[in-house]
Amino acid sequence: MSATLAYVDAVDLLDADHKLVQKLFLDYQALCDNGAAPEAKQRLALKICGDLGVHTQIEEEIFYPEVRAAIRDDVLMDEALEEHAEAKAAIAQIQAMPPTDAAYDGTVQQLFATVMDHVMDEREQVFLKARYSTADLRGLAPRLYARKKELQSGKPAPMPAGKKKVAS
Ligand SMILES: [Fe+2]
Ligand SMILES: [Fe+2]
Known part of the structure; x- marks a missing residue:
């Protein structure tokens, strides 16, 4: 049985x-509250950054193009990409920062706020519009899942373009 069956769409x-x-960010907060060592906080922060990197990549490669074509709302989809860019900037900052930096926790918290704002926008607008569109959300699930597993296993090659190649 395919593991993708664990997801409806x-x-x-x-x-x-x-x-x-979201749970990992709350775990990070708990580490801060408990005065955890910088290395422990960094380990979790880098996991969060890695997970978010994979998530934004599968959205941008597979989900967003399909939804954009189906809902025909370029403004909304462009806003989502801008929010991704904002999150990526914070991720790059965290990845380059020593965990002993005085701004480390604040940067992780800023990323948390950015990500949660974006998640709300996705849930309330992108996902909602996608559900009421012709986008094949069930068909996209196995593609997203396969690409996620590929990226998690360290294969960075981009997906082939969804459009058919035009013979020249
Ligand atoms: Fe997103
Ligand atoms: Fe998302």
Whole structure:
């Protein structure tokens, strides 16, 4: 039985990622509250950054193009990409920062706020519009799942373009 059957559709799969990353951010907060060592906080922060990197990549490669074509709302999808860019900037900052930096926790918290704002926008607008569109959300789930596993296993090669190649 395929593990993708654990998800009803693409939205279900993506929102499971959202819930997991939210939990990891709360775990980070708990480490801060308990005065954990910088290395322990960094380990978790880098996991959060890695998970978010994979999540945004599968959205941008597979989910967003399909949804954009189906809902025909470029403004909304462009806003989502801008929010991704904002999150990526914070991720790059965290990845380059020593965990002893005085701004480390604040940068992780800023990423948390950015990500949660974006998650709300996805849930309330992108996912909602996608559900009421012609996008094949069930068909997208196995593609998202396969690409996620590929990226998690360290294969960075981009997906082949969805459009058919035009013979020249
Ligand atoms: Fe998302
Ligand atoms: Fe997103």
